[in-house]
Amino acid sequence: MSPGPLSRHPGIGKLVERQMRNWELARSQRVVPPEPQRKEVEEFMAVSRAVGAGGAGGAEIATALGERLGWPVFNKEILHAMADDDRIRTQLYDSMDERDLGWFEETFRALAQSEFTKNDYFHRLTHTILALARQGHAIFRGRAADLILPATHGLRVRLTAPRRACVEAYAEHHRIDPDRAREEVDRIETERADFVRRHFGIDPAEQSRHDLIINLQRLTPAQTIELILFALKIRGMVSASGTG
Numbered sequence: 001m002s003p004g005p006l007s008r009h010p011g012i013g014k015l016v017e018r019q020m021r022n023w024e025l026a027r028s029q030r031v032v033p034p035e036p037q038r039k040e041v042e043e044f045m046a047v048s049r050a051v052g053a054g055g056a057g058g059a060e061i062a063t064a065l066g067e068r069l070g071w072p073v074f075n076k077e078i079l080h081a082m083a084d085d086d087r088i089r090t091q092l093y094d095s096m097d098e099r100d101l102g103w104f105e106e107t108f109r110a111l112a113q114s115e116f117t118k119n120d121y122f123h124r125l126t127h128t129i130l131a132l133a134r135q136g137h138a139i140f141r142g143r144a145a146d147l148i149l150p151a152t153h154g155l156r157v158r159l160t161a162p163r164r165a166c167v168e169a170y171a172e173h174h175r176i177d178p179d180r181a182r183e184e185v186d187r188i189e190t191e192r193a194d195f196v197r198r199h200f201g202i203d204p205a206e207q208s209r210h211d212l213i214i215n216l217q218r219l220t221p222a223q224t225i226e227l228i229l230f231a232l233k234i235r236g237m238v239s240a241s242g243t244g
Contacts, residue, residue, distance in 0.1 A: 015077070015078055016082055022071075023132060024095075026137050026138075040107075040150050040153060041130075041153050042135070042137045044153065044154040045065065045138075045156075046139075047140070048141070048210075050159065050160045050189070051170060051189050051192075053161040053165075054169065054221060057221035058161075058216050061224055062139050064221070065229070072136075072137075073138075083124040084124065092128065096131065096134070125143060125148075129145050130149070133154075146209055147200050147202075147209065156210045160215055163185075212227075
């Protein structure tokens with residue numbers, strides 16, 4: 001079994017280990033109902049963000065939500081590392097019972113029959129996201145998790161801002177000139193769009209895939225967090241106290 005990328009990237013490895021501990025704690029606290037009432041997945045949140053939207057504050061919104069809710073946060077770097085690590089994926093598989101595995105295989109087969117391109121990395125990524133969501137509350141940031149997970153569950157949030165504001169925030173955060181920032185923003189957004197188009201066969205600009213779209217130029221990060229928590233409450237996904 002290959003060790004995966006975690007040993008080569010200690011920083012990411014520590015983040016993965018911390019979020020796996022959080023995930024295991026959340027999983028240990030869930031109440032498993034009898035067979036007829038078993039949900040497909042625990043409630044989750046999928047958060048995507050336009051490149052540069054909200055600057056550093058926009059990037060920290062998912063983390064702050066995870067702290068408020070007590071839900072682990074899996075960003076694209078963590079998900080990528082987990083998908084490439086055989087040990088982590090084996091740990092996820094071992095955590096499943098027969099009902100989990102039955103649902104997992106059925107859901108994955110349905111995805112495999114759709115339009116997405118079949119490749120090893122995307123299969124591993126899909127396995128990882130489905131296994132995490134099946135076993136406990138979680139927040140997924142990026143990697144098109146909103147399109148992988150069952151459409152009947154979860155809250156899908158898109159954080160955006162006008163292009164000029166995104167470019168300016170990206171330039172400031174990375175300390176580069178505006179022209180280079182514009183090129184970088186365009187490149188990353190193009191790569192993300194290609195990922196969605198290639199694996200799901202849909203228009204990446206389709207807005208109906210999101211439940212809530214927030215313009216970060218209109219709201220502060222703190223206001224955005226409260227708005228998302230309110231959406232979770234009215235959807236019945238968290239208690240009135242704002243916890244899962």
